[in-house]
Amino acid sequence: MDGKSNLPIKPDPSSPDFLRHVQAALKRHRPLGSTQSNSFRPRRTLVHQPHDSPETSTVDTPSQDPNAQNKVQFSNTVPQGANDVKAIDLESLSSHMSSLGFTEMEWVEGNQPEALIGFNDDSKQPKVLQTEPDFSLRSDGGISCSMLPRRNTVTRDNLQQFRNFLSQPATQSSVVGPSCATTTSVNSTSAPMMNSTTHLHIESGTRVAAGPFGEIRVKPITESVMESANIDTSVKKGNIISVDKDAAPGQASDSCVDAELAFKESEQSKEQQASMLKETSNSKYVSWDGDKLTERKEVADVSNIQPQASVSKAPSVNVKFESSNIEKREKAVSSRSSSVNKKRSYDPDLFFKVNGKLYQRLGKIGSGGSSEVHKVISSDCKIYALKKIKLKGRDYATAYGFCQEIEYLNRLKGKDNIIQLIDYEVTDKALLEEVMKGTLSIKDGRVKDDGYIFMVLEYGEIDLAHMLSQKWKELDGPNQTIDENWLRFYWQQILQAVNTIHEERIVHSDLKPANFLLVKGSLKLIDFGIAKAIMSDTTNIQRDSQVGTLSYMSPEAFMCNETDANGNIIKCGRPSDIWSLGCILYQMVYGRTPFSEYKTFWAKFKVITDPSHEITYEPLSNPWLVDLMKRCLAWDRNQRWRIPQLLQHPFLAPHVPPHPSLSQDHSCKFIQLIAETCTYDSEASQLCHQLQRLLVDPLELTTHSLNSQDQQRSLLSQMSELCIQLRERLVDTDIK
Numbered sequence: 001m002d003g004k005s006n007l008p009i010k011p012d013p014s015s016p017d018f019l020r021h022v023q024a025a026l027k028r029h030r031p032l033g034s035t036q037s038n039s040f041r042p043r044r045t046l047v048h049q050p051h052d053s054p055e056t057s058t059v060d061t062p063s064q065d066p067n068a069q070n071k072v073q074f075s076n077t078v079p080q081g082a083n084d085v086k087a088i089d090l091e092s093l094s095s096h097m098s099s100l101g102f103t104e105m106e107w108v109e110g111n112q113p114e115a116l117i118g119f120n121d122d123s124k125q126p127k128v129l130q131t132e133p134d135f136s137l138r139s140d141g142g143i144s145c146s147m148l149p150r151r152n153t154v155t156r157d158n159l160q161q162f163r164n165f166l167s168q169p170a171t172q173s174s175v176v177g178p179s180c181a182t183t184t185s186v187n188s189t190s191a192p193m194m195n196s197t198t199h200l201h202i203e204s205g206t207r208v209a210a211g212p213f214g215e216i217r218v219k220p221i222t223e224s225v226m227e228s229a230n231i232d233t234s235v236k237k238g239n240i241i242s243v244d245k246d247a248a249p250g251q252a253s254d255s256c257v258d259a260e261l262a263f264k265e266s267e268q269s270k271e272q273q274a275s276m277l278k279e280t281s282n283s284k285y286v287s288w289d290g291d292k293l294t295e296r297k298e299v300a301d302v303s304n305i306q307p308q309a310s311v312s313k314a315p316s317v318n319v320k321f322e323s324s325n326i327e328k329r330e331k332a333v334s335s336r337s338s339s340v341n342k343k344r345s346y347d348p349d350l351f352f353k354v355n356g357k358l359y360q361r362l363g364k365i366g367s368g369g370s371s372e373v374h375k376v377i378s379s380d381c382k383i384y385a386l387k388k389i390k391l392k393g394r395d396y397a398t399a400y401g402f403c404q405e406i407e408y409l410n411r412l413k414g415k416d417n418i419i420q421l422i423d424y425e426v427t428d429k430a431l432l433e434e435v436m437k438g439t440l441s442i443k444d445g446r447v448k449d450d451g452y453i454f455m456v457l458e459y460g461e462i463d464l465a466h467m468l469s470q471k472w473k474e475l476d477g478p479n480q481t482i483d484e485n486w487l488r489f490y491w492q493q494i495l496q497a498v499n500t501i502h503e504e505r506i507v508h509s510d511l512k513p514a515n516f517l518l519v520k521g522s523l524k525l526i527d528f529g530i531a532k533a534i535m536s537d538t539t540n541i542q543r544d545s546q547v548g549t550l551s552y553m554s555p556e557a558f559m560c561n562e563t564d565a566n567g568n569i570i571k572c573g574r575p576s577d578i579w580s581l582g583c584i585l586y587q588m589v590y591g592r593t594p595f596s597e598y599k600t601f602w603a604k605f606k607v608i609t610d611p612s613h614e615i616t617y618e619p620l621s622n623p624w625l626v627d628l629m630k631r632c633l634a635w636d637r638n639q640r641w642r643i644p645q646l647l648q649h650p651f652l653a654p655h656v657p658p659h660p661s662l663s664q665d666h667s668c669k670f671i672q673l674i675a676e677t678c679t680y681d682s683e684a685s686q687l688c689h690q691l692q693r694l695l696v697d698p699l700e701l702t703t704h705s706l707n708s709q710d711q712q713r714s715l716l717s718q719m720s721e722l723c724i725q726l727r728e729r730l731v732d733t734d735i736k
């Protein structure tokens with residue numbers, strides 16, 4: 001079958017290069033191995049199910065994956081011809097995507113944000129961070145949106161939303177306006193026997209992608225083109241869409257998992273857990289979700305406690321569902337969606353609204369302990385990450401803490417190595433006001449209303465944790481280590497990012513590889529959710545609550561606010577971040593964190609807080625690397641190096657020996673000693689250097705002899721001036 005004939009309506013017939021662009025784009029974006037096949041293999045293994053759950057989601061499609069039972073899969077069997085259609089997609093799309101910020105790194109999303117299976121750094125236990133299928137931005141095919149005007153069952157509301165969103169008039173060939181890749185979540189309820197005249201029901205939950213040329217593509221229901229295809233895309237109870245396998249030859253069949261619904265269901269179950277926890281936990285408690293330690297005074301942070309719930313609660317799916325269930329589901333979905341739409345001018349399942357601006361959802365990137373993060377596109381076709389933090393039910397102190405992230409990100413605006421905050425909205429205005437004023441008067445009670453924080457952030461392509469695991473996968477043997485230049489390059493960027501916040505007197509407190517994101521080739525720091533500002537009268541901070549990620553937590557972070565042997569309160573300041581950096585470097589070098597062999601919370605706690613415990617460092621070809629790790633991982637926080645020192649460490653900055661004529665002179669030994677201890681401080685080094693020169697060869701600096709007392713006095717005062725400056729400089733750097 002001629003693939004071109006499968007095209008329903010060419011989105012832009014006026015473009016002569018259109019098909020060529022499309023084909024080239026698909027070649028580029030097509031997954032390896034699928035190029036020669038008419039059968040789309042399962043491209044994405046979404047969710048690892050650690051144990052058989054009655055609610056495991058599977059799609060009963062002709063999968064060729066032997067592990068099919070365990071995974072949510074997208075298997076698209078496309079009959080002959082559909083592959084040709086697949087080749088329709090757009091090269092312009094590719095270049096257009098680049099202009100939207102989609103780079104080759106987008107492919108990484110297959111393992112990262114879209115179906116993010118995180119691994120605890122130590123245990124390598126799969127930790128599913130999110131389950132929402134998405135990212136139609138990979139152009140494997142799609143439905144031309146030009147079909148939409150003819151599909152009179154597309155709801156007017158949705159079309160209107162697209163129009164409003166993109167502020168473009170809809171035309172026969174382009175109902176969504178300008179050429180920008182967008183994806184919309186909608187529920188395809190029943191679209192039996194889809195063909196070129198098929199009516200496509202679009203409601204909340206299904207994905208429709210408005211492609212670069214104005215066409216709408218349904219994703220991931222149809223990763224192949226559904227033109228001329230009979231496809232039974234029915235939403236099943238428990239989030240599945242079935243495939244009409246009986247489709248006539250030459251008709252494409254397809255499948256979809258609506259994991260978003262699964263997520264919502266699991267969210268409900270999380271909320272149930274939360275209410276149970278609220279009843280039982282009115283006092284301070286510590287929770288640990290494998291690697292994340294959270295201490296909260298009052299309300300349990302449910303998402304920290306059961307971060308994997310969303311997956312294990314995903315309902316089991318049998319593709320052959322009873323039609324009554326389907327109908328019930330459809331009714332429920334459509335009535336909910338229409339009632340929501342009545343209240344708002346936009347569908348909250350499809351869009352986020354932040355300060356009056358709509359952002360269309362492209363899919364969930366991940367969820368952290370306290371938030372969920374979505375990939376979104378703005379009406380001017382820019383891609384962002386949108387972080388949504390639910391405040392409802394939290395105590396005010398916790399909500400205040402979350403809100404502070406905005407304050408820090410505002411302070412860090414314009415700093416290259418910090419993720420940039422584009423816009424934000426806190427629905428609880430009183431809370432935001434408190435944060436901005438730096439007061440916390442609403443101390444009691446919990447945030448009652450539907451309180452949310454929305455943050456629109458610069459979008460990061462991949463985090464360091466995933467970069468590292470990829471890097472380790474690339475290595476051949478077990479004894480290989482990551483290339484030193486790679487280490488140097490990223491270690492320096494990590495240091496510079498943390499230096500930026502330390503200079504702003506902010507302690508991050510949750511430094512870990514997952515909190516460094518790669519944006520256009522540079523690492524940027526994210527997640528200031530638990531960061532704390534250092535008060536002006538102290539170099540350290542006291543915490544109301546300890547939160548951190550166990551494998552990277554410093555000894556003092558475990559004991560924050562406790563008193564030490566001398567009765568002093570233990571505080572967490574910048575050295576605590578340095579410890580975390582040491583753990584990150586250790587992981588970059590050895591592929592595991594320093595305490596990875598201690599599996600349980602208590603074993604880790606015991607060993608990290610034990611001052612006599614010695615961390616093991618396997619010998620390395622570059623001994624400076626071991627030295628560097630030791631400088632960060634000194635148990636005594638006062639012994640740990642600060643970032644300016646670390647930036648000058650010989651691993652990054654090879655040592656330049658002092659001038660021989662200076663170092664050999666014994667009269668300079670004292671100054672030499674000082675100089676050696678402050679190589680990190682260029683100003684102090686400069687002063688030492690001048691003093692040494694004066695001592696070694698005073699005449700070098702004067703054209704006169706030193707016979708007159710005046711000249712001697714002048715030289716002495718020059719020396720004492722330098723000594724005073726050096727002394728002050730050393731006091732300053734000591735305070736920092």
Ligand SMILES: Nc1ncnc2c1ncn2[C@@H]1O[C@H](COP(=O)(O)OP(=O)(O)OP(=O)(O)O)[C@@H](O)[C@H]1O
Nearest residue numbers: 366367368369370371373385457458459460527529
């Ligand atoms: N700007 C961004 N661009 C791309 N992905 C992001 C961005 N911000 C966050 N993410 C992704 O979302 C995940 C959760 O975000 P974040 O760490 O900010 O939330 P959190 O609730 O504070 O999580 P945690 O406390 O568990 O680290 C991150 O691990 C990251 O993968």
